[in-house]
């Protein structure tokens with residue numbers, strides 16, 4: 029089959045690779061109909077996330093049709109022919125984290141957990157196409173993918189919604205929703221969202237669904253701010269506005285009740301000196317993210333408010 | 341076991357070497373604790389203990405393993421040291437993780453990077469995260485490790 033492979037920093041290539049096969053009893057093989065490039069794939073592309081190998085198949089946002097299932101897959105749960113969206117974390121469904129529905133924290137699916145633990149403090153679940161730090165699973169920017177524990181993760185799509193309307197369930201919609209859910213939004217809240225990319229847009233929509241009265245988008249990319257404005261959200265362009273003052277202005281001096289950092293690790297947000305400081309620390313790998321937006325969120329949030337962080 | 345409280349142990353090492361020793365059981369409380377120590381004059385001076393205790397809050401069982409060993413000098417010692425790797429506690433951690441996988445999910449999780457499941461990683465070359473070739477699959481099947 030053809031697959032999009034990482035071959036070196038800032039270099040990917042569509043290569044011919046073997047078709048996937050069943051390796052564990054609860055595997056399924058999915059024939060991919062749609063797949064997406066995630067903002068976080070950029071961290072793999074440029075070498076920001078370590079432990080990539082030449083020839084790794086990329087991609088953790090994909091959907092398609094089940095063409096093969098292992099002997100351990102419950103037929104009531106998943107069958108050949110089912111149309112599925114595959115969530116990016118691989119979850120066993122049995123460990124303490126999975127039973128608490130914290131699937132991205134699954135304790136059993138990352139065969140490289142020992143190394144991940146040294147870097148992050150605690151390992152993350154296995155993730156498709158996302159470096160050897162998350163287990164070294166082949167990804168879904170390909171014609172087929174093997175999906176372990178297929179009776180846990182895949183979401184069966186039984187409606188006639190198009191791929192474009194459901195593919196987001198693989199990552200960016202649940203990621204944005206979780207950002208809103210984690211800050212315990214109450215009816216009438218003012219919610220500010222740093223980063224108006226795809227995850228940020230979904231975080232804003234989720235905040236509104238959860239009861240926010242006012243939603244404020246913070247970004248510097250005009251089309252993103254326009255998209256937010258077209259949904260009825262307030263916007264702040266941080267390239268020409270002091271964000272904290274603008275937020276205080278919009279909230280009677282109190283600050284937003286809830287703040288969501290949907291910026292991601294490689295944001296180029298904000299004041300030059302802070303950014304340079306973060307970059308310097310990054311250059312010597314003394315800190316593994318660039319937390320300027322987060323700092324701004326903490327300083328702006330009202331007293332007793334909640335800051336939720338989902339940057340990836 | 342070679343008697344009510346004595347046992348004979350064998351550990352495989354690289355180059356088809358087998359390290360063998362006799363041990364006496366120094367403690368055995370059913371389903372809670374098992375401990376052992378090699379007898380005087382054994383090739384390998386080792387002792388160990390496995391404790392399994394209920395986790396607080398009804399959250400399953402905690403398994404703790406303590407393994408102490410003192411390798412002899414010479415070729416045998418070097419072979420054994422290589423088997424345990426630079427970081428023997430990491431090898432033990434990895435084994436315990438796989439044990440947990442088997443207890444909780446019934447099998448060892450395979451990624452494309454590590455399709456050989458429970459075999460120690462040092463025994464296989466690193467491979468990229470991409471599906472296995474026919475030759476690689478045949479090699480795994482020959483070891484009866486892949487499901488039909």
Ligand SMILES: [Zn+2]
Nearest residue numbers: 066068089199
């Ligand atoms: Zn993603």
Ligand SMILES: [Zn+2]
Nearest residue numbers: 120123126134
């Ligand atoms: Zn799990």
